Amino acid sequence: MIKVDNLSYSFPQKDLYNKISFTLEDGEHCAFIGTSGSGKSTLIDIIMDSENYMFDGSLKIDPNCKIGYVSQFPQLDKTKETTVFEYLCEDFIKLQSEITSICAEMETSSEIEPLLEKYQEALDLLDATFGDDFESDLNKKLNLANLSNLKDLMVSELSGGQFKLIQVIKEMLNSPDLMIMDEPDVFLDFENLNSLKNLINSHKGIMLVITHNRYLLNHCFNKIIHLENMELQEFDGRYIDYNFTLLQTKIELQELAIADDEEIKRNEQIINKLRDRAEITGETSAGRYLKARMKFQERLEARRIKTPFVEIKQPYIRLTTNNQIEEKxxxxxxxxxxxxxxxxxxxxxxxxxxxxxxxxxxxxxxxxxxxxxxxxxxxxxxxxxxxxxxxxxxxxxxxxxxxxxxxxxxxxxxxxxxxxxxxxxxxxxxxxxxxxxxxxxxxxxxxxxxxxxxxxxxxxxxxxxxxxxxxxxxxxxxxxxxxxxxxxxxxxxxxxxxxxxxxxxxxxxxxxxxxxxxxxxxxxxxxxxxxxxxxDKDYLEIEQKKKSVEMKIALALRNTDFERAKTLSEELESLIKLL
The missing domain is CATH 3.40.50.300 (P-loop containing nucleotide triphosphate hydrolases)
Incomplete structure (x- = not known):
């Protein structure tokens, strides 16, 4: 449905992507993750409106692909005098009105052929977009999101979280082939978060969802796209398994990186000795040997472990006070x-x-x-x-x-x-x-x-x-x-x-x-x-234990205790199996 191949793009202030590639295909519910500012929302903008962006590489979208989109910041129009039901039916009613208008025009027009063609196109669009059971589908989705009681409420009376869910339902009712959502979970309370989970899991089409919500990540997706340090990798499977794979890779690569650093350090010491010798004695052979060692050092530096998905930026947040006062x-x-x-x-x-x-x-x-x-x-x-x-x-x-x-x-x-x-x-x-x-x-x-x-x-x-x-x-x-x-x-x-x-x-x-x-x-x-x-109690308690083990692994890695990190990763794997 969508294929991105070797795509590179830069802002004036920074580079965002360096030859990234991925595909989205039928049946995939894909979580799009990465650190803040890595370019996730911009990549979605490029997919939505590629003609307005100058990028290298290629972006191919099936010409028949219909895209639904829920913004990171949906605007609730407090002045809109319409009920939730009317708002959700807006596109459906508009298309029905257009069909009624064409029918009325056919009654008085002498040129019936173009109107018949227009009428058939509108009918086909109505059928393709909404099907025969539009109202039934609408009620099912409202029930799924526990929002049936809001049907007759004015849109202007909704909270921000309720409106976000209504936006999701409205886009889903249009039967998109690809549903894109940018942080749909932001500001949702516990109940509405479960409603969003139900809506995502009920959707039959392809989904691409930017989210940092650990609950949704663990319950809604069968594919992960991770954008980090200008590079991107795909993972077919659950987020929880991807995260574990990433952690295992981190343990392996950090161990290798330390070995690399030690070899580079030893070679640097040899280079310094050879340089001193060449300067003191002026021997030609020492100079040749020095050049050879320096080239070897360049090769060591070039092959040094590069880990764009494990060397992830983590801000140092420190909350400080001028003075700590006594308890009062x-x-x-x-x-x-x-x-x-x-x-x-x-x-x-x-x-x-x-x-x-x-x-x-x-x-x-x-x-x-x-x-x-x-x-x-x-x-x-x-x-x-x-x-x-x-x-x-x-x-x-x-x-x-x-x-x-x-x-x-x-x-x-x-x-x-x-x-x-x-x-x-x-x-x-x-x-x-x-x-x-x-x-x-x-x-x-x-x-x-x-x-x-x-x-x-x-x-x-x-x-x-x-x-x-x-x-x-x-x-x-x-x-x-x-x-x-x-x-x-x-x-x-x-x-x-x-x-x-x-x-x-x-x-x-x-x-x-x-x-x-x-x-x-x-x-x-x-x-x-x-x-x-x-x-679910079991899920939450296992998640807490899992996080505790992950913190212990992080500490072991900081202390370069790789044996302990490996032992803990086995403990972590057994917890993941319970989830």
């Missing part, structure tokens, strides 16, 4: 209420200590973001922040914290940095290269913008952080780096998240929004609730 109440909420068209939260009460790490959880549209924004603004009578507490905010709407028309340099100079060198030195820790320091923030990927937000939050050295979906758009390596940063942070954190793994690894307790109020829940009860309502 950092934030107090007394009888907080908020409403828009209807009451969202009513008479909410809770407090957070200066070293608490807390997650607010709840279904999409229950008021979590509104509450976090009000705390940051600190102009609501129900909100009291201790005078010793300095607050920093990370928004799921990245333009709230970042001025996207700024360059990276301008953004950090505005934040209080003094010189170009100060900014360049600071953001290099977050894996931003010097050459993009003058790049506009609006041109960055969603993941890069979130990393930049984290860098800005950390630079503020605040002792209380409000984080709204901090893992959104982040690749898995950046998510792990953020988990470590939160673990080492010495202040208070209040965050919104729908990432089960992230919550389990980062917080002391959760605040659950339910029935328009908030109640505190310890981690044992939180796990129990997740197991009973959303995810």
């Amino acid at each position: 109440i950092a934030l107090k909420i007394n009888d907080y209420s908020v409403s828009f068209d209807e009451m969202l939260l009513e008479n909410v009460n809770f407090e957070i200590k200066s070293n608490d790490k807390v997650a607010i959880i709840g279904l999409n549209g229950t008021g979590k973001t509104t509450l976090l924004r009000d705390i940051f603004k600190n102009n609501h009578p129900a909100i009291e922040i201790n005078s010793d507490i300095e607050v920093a905010y990370l928004s799921q709407l990245q333009g709230e914290v970042l001025n996207e028309s700024n360059t990276i340099l301008e953004e950090f100079l505005d934040a209080g940095f003094k010189t170009y060198e100060d900014v360049e030195s600071y953001i290099s820790n977050y894996d931003f290269d010097e050459e993009i320091i003058n790049q506009k923030i609006e041109s960055l990927s969603g993941g890069e913008k979130n990393i930049l937000q984290l860098a800005k939050v950390s630079a503020s050295k605040s002792n209380m952080l409000l984080l709204d979906e901090p893992t959104s758009h982040l690749d898995t390596y950046s998510q792990i780096a953020l988990e470590k940063a939160i673990e080492n942070y010495n202040g208070a954190i209040l965050m919104i998240s729908h990432d089960y793994y992230f919550i389990i690894n980062c917080v002391d307790y959760v605040l659950l929004i339910e029935d328009k109020t908030i109640r505190k829940m310890n981690m044992r009860k939180f796990r129990k609730m997740i197991y009973s309502k959303y995810f």
Whole structure:
């Protein structure tokens, strides 16, 4: 259906792809993975609209291939006065109206032949796109996504997560041969994430999905495309097996790389001795031997292990505070209420200590973001922040914290940095290269913008952080780096998240929004609730054990203890078989 062959493409600031190749064929549900800023969304743009891009290599798409697309940032039109059912039927109704219009025209026209041809084309399109059971298919998909109760709701009343699922359903109803989705899981709550999983697994056509969500990666795909360091590799099989293969390769290659380094070092010592001898004695034979050794060194360097898929960039995220204060109440909420068209939260009460790490959880549209924004603004009578507490905010709407028309340099100079060198030195820790320091923030990927937000939050050295979906758009390596940063942070954190793994690894307790109020829940009860309502207990517990073993392997590799790494990889393989 799609064949990419030796494709290369560059931005003015950086090279994105170096002769990458892959195919997409019938029956493949393909996860598209890679670090933030590696060019995944750009590659999708090239597939969608190749004529607007100048690239080397070839891109062949079956001329009859019909593509459906769900954007990374679907825009919810709050002014659109239409129900969910009408919105989903929009294309169907439009085509039916066109057929009705042609029929009416045929009743009065003397030139019937062209109208008959037009009528047949419209009928064929209706049949090819929607089939005979359009409404039945629509209802099945709404049931599958647990959204049947929204059918008569106005589109403008949907939460962002609900609208994302409706967008997925609408594209699927058009029966595309290839369904492309760019991070469809971002901001989805636990229930909606399961709904998305069901929709993906029910789809009969080819799928290409950019995602960093570990739950979806493990449950929805039979092929992996991994883009890293300008190169790409394909893997036919599950993500969990691909990840294990990658880890095994890493163990083997690091062991070989150390042997290579040792040989290069020994040869360098010989070269230095020969150079000294040639300079002192002036012997011709010593000079010839030196040249031969230098050529041998070049060959050693050329064959040095190159590992674009195991030497993966991982930003160093560090969350710091100016001063660690003694334990006290950092934030107090007394009888907080908020409403828009209807009451969202009513008479909410809770407090957070200066070293608490807390997650607010709840279904999409229950008021979590509104509450976090009000705390940051600190102009609501129900909100009291201790005078010793300095607050920093990370928004799921990245333009709230970042001025996207700024360059990276301008953004950090505005934040209080003094010189170009100060900014360049600071953001290099977050894996931003010097050459993009003058790049506009609006041109960055969603993941890069979130990393930049984290860098800005950390630079503020605040002792209380409000984080709204901090893992959104982040690749898995950046998510792990953020988990470590939160673990080492010495202040208070209040965050919104729908990432089960992230919550389990980062917080002391959760605040659950339910029935328009908030109640505190310890981690044992939180796990129990997740197991009973959303995810399989055995799967989640094995996943946690698996992650623990992976961390031990990483530590063994850092200590060049390859025997232990190999033993642990056998333990990891046995866990993977259970999944």
